[in-house]
Amino acid sequence: MGAIEVPVLIVGGGGCGLSASNFLSDHGVAHLLVERHTDTSRIPKAHYLNQRTMGIYRQHGLDGPMTEQGASLEEFGQVRWLTSLAGDGPLDARVVHEMDAFGGGALRETYAAAGPVLPVKLPQVRLEPILRRSAERRNPGRVLFGHEMTSFSDEGDHVVAEVRETATGEITTVKARYVIAADGGRGIGAALGVRMQGRPGLLDVKTAYFSADLSPWWHEGTLITHFLNPYHPDLSGNLIEMGPTWGKHCEEWVLHFHPGDAASFDEEEVAPKIREVLGLPDLELTLLHVTNWNVEALLAERYRVGRVILAGDAAHRQPPTVGLGLNSGIQDAHNLAWKLAAVLSGRADDSLLDTYEAERRPVCRLNVDWAVSASLHHQAIMNAIGLGQRIPLERREQMFTAYFEDSPMGELARTRAREMFVTHRGGCQAHDLEIGFAYEDGAVVPDGSGPPTRAPMRDEHHPTTRPGHVLPHAWLERDGQRLSTHDLTGSATGFALLTGPAGSAWCEAAAQVAEKFSVPIVTARIGDGGQYTDADGRWAAVRQTTDEGAVLVRPDNHVAWRSADAVDNPVDVLTHAVAHVLEHQTAASLVPQEA
Incomplete structure (x- = not known):
């Protein structure tokens, strides 16, 4: 031993x-x-x-x-709903809806402005x-x-x-x-x-991992393709590229059969089911793995x-x-x-x-709840537009035919559906949920400010230096080098103090505090006359402080503390802030606070 x-x-x-x-x-x-x-x-x-x-x-x-x-946004930034991938029937290979997702298409500019990657x-x-x-x-x-x-x-x-x-x-x-x-x-x-705590058994899902050549039929640039079969609800599911090549020549795929159908067929039936869902009865495929799993x-x-x-x-x-x-x-x-x-x-x-x-559990609670809500809402959309799994079998083909019909009623059905699909942005365009989460309680020093405006669908992100939030990204330049505000914190246990061009007093205080706590604190005066140039003016637009203010950033790039302006005793104020962050309440009580 x-x-x-x-x-x-x-x-x-x-x-x-x-x-x-x-x-x-x-x-x-x-x-x-x-x-x-x-x-x-x-x-x-x-x-x-x-x-x-x-x-x-x-x-x-x-x-x-x-x-x-990995695949770039150009290769996966869309979500699509189809009746099948192929087929010769009037309802085969029809596009129900498609929308930009996860930073693709029209969303790209917003995502690119929000982060260095x-x-x-x-x-x-x-x-x-x-x-x-x-x-x-x-x-x-x-x-x-x-x-x-x-x-x-x-x-x-x-x-x-x-x-x-x-x-x-x-x-x-x-x-x-x-x-x-x-x-x-x-x-x-x-x-x-x-x-x-929560719901341990929401759904049973069967997932097939397989290889096949789908290049003649595949629509490039799709993260996930949902299939809504016009004839049989148990032939619904969603298909996802798994690489290693991306686009039409992708070699490996995952097909999630519609939740609830996992127990309705055995593993030897999986390959035929894949062909049925895709509308490719003669497709050559190799089944790599089949899993049955429970959504929790x-x-x-x-x-x-x-x-x-x-x-x-x-x-x-x-x-x-x-x-x-x-x-x-x-x-x-x-x-x-x-x-x-x-x-x-x-x-x-x-x-x-x-x-x-204190920090992660509230964030993850919202993430769990949001995922459940998005899943239920997606199914609710399908049912509302008449193409969901709950549509009776005897009416199913009729509903799909009416949806694609070249008539005033068909146009009405598709228009209504488009307006409903827009609400799915809470599931595939929730940018603020991905990067806008904040730690309200924990290793942060609240400054009394309220949270930024948040769109109910979380599809609009408003960057902020409010303590607890992820530091806003902005491009900086120094000595011909271009870097992000996110690059100021090192991979070691180091903090960063970002100030305006008139923040020399804060930088001097940071040197003393760093020595006191044996913690590296990188200082950056940003703006005209500072160490760093605000490359495109974004930092000035998002910093929410004056030229004399300061923002303290943790090693994980979350804002720990900020001062909107100069103070009379920057060493004491910054000492209190770092003590509060590093040792929570214990050390914070041992240093003087600002009067």
Whole structure:
């Protein structure tokens, strides 16, 4: 029996766990990752990396291979509804509706202005190998696949876990100060007595992962294609490209059969069903994998128990609509990594880790609820326009025929449908939900301001420097180099202080505060006469401070604190702010606050 002692043990080597490993390595935190499977995912799973997630990966130098291997917005920025992909009948291969989605088409300009990087489509079957290779390179010998944690106990000041190598049965004892449970909810949370609250069994879904040449019929630039069969509701479903080539020559695909139909046919019937849904009875295909899975809407009642912290699917599980599941898990890891680094280095009190739940749980609650609402709303649209699964079989063909009819009533049906489909923007154009979320309570210093205006559909994003929000992106220039405001925080445990051109007093105060807390604080005076040029004037438009004001940004690029203008005692004010963030209330009570 061997023994290992590490500051952090990560249990689970999926998208969340591998991301956590990469982030911790960048923060200089030694750790061990164990994953019971011998390799990364064999099935595509989640496939949309939203703009906030890609910004996080960019911060850690991981975005390059993802952008290179993934589909760009031009290749996936639309959602479509068809009767089938092909066929010779009057109702075959008809377009019910199509709309721009997730930053594509007319949405692109807005997305491009909001961040230094755009969303990418990359399924987990291709994402996880990138993350694994990087994690192994950054933390050699400590990313162990084929290793399963069989037991653990919290001893108060550390956790003792037993890890078994699945191939040999050899047991290793691991002593860690903290454990990140990124095990997908496979047992750690339950062992701690953490209840998953919500709806555990919304729908049963059968998913087919297959390879085929669909190039003669495929419409390029589509993230997801929904099929609404005019004759049989059980032949509905949705089709998604899975690469590795994107567009007409995509080799691999996923077809989700309509929820509720999963138990209606056996696995040997899957290939014929695929052909029926697509309207391609002679299609040559190779079935790669079939999964039956349950759609859930669950949120952990607690994210931390002692020295064990839940992340990813261990903390929240939701329908795939809106694409927030994997993205939420990656953002969990990002929020947690810098805080663990601060605590383990002695720069912050252990209570900083309590802010992880205070910040992430409300965000994930909304994400879960939003995904459920979007799923139900999508089905409600189909039923309302007369093309949903609940349309009686004897009326189904009649309803579809009327919808496509070249007549005043057909035009009326399509016009009504278009107006209803517009409301689906809450499911596929919810830009503000992806990047506009804020931490209202936690490692932030509220300044008394109210939240920005938020469109009910979350399809309009209003950037703000209000504490708790993601720092607005703006392009800066210095010495001929172009960079984003998001590039000012390093991958290590460093903060950034952004001021106007007249913010020298804040910058001098930052140097003293950085020395006091042994925390790097990069300073940036932006504007005419400052260190950085406001390349296109965007920073001046979104900073919400005067030339003498300042904005303090955390290592995860969330705003920690801001002062709209100059103050008489910048050292004391900034000391209080950093103390409050790093040690929450503990250290904040030990320093003088502004009178």
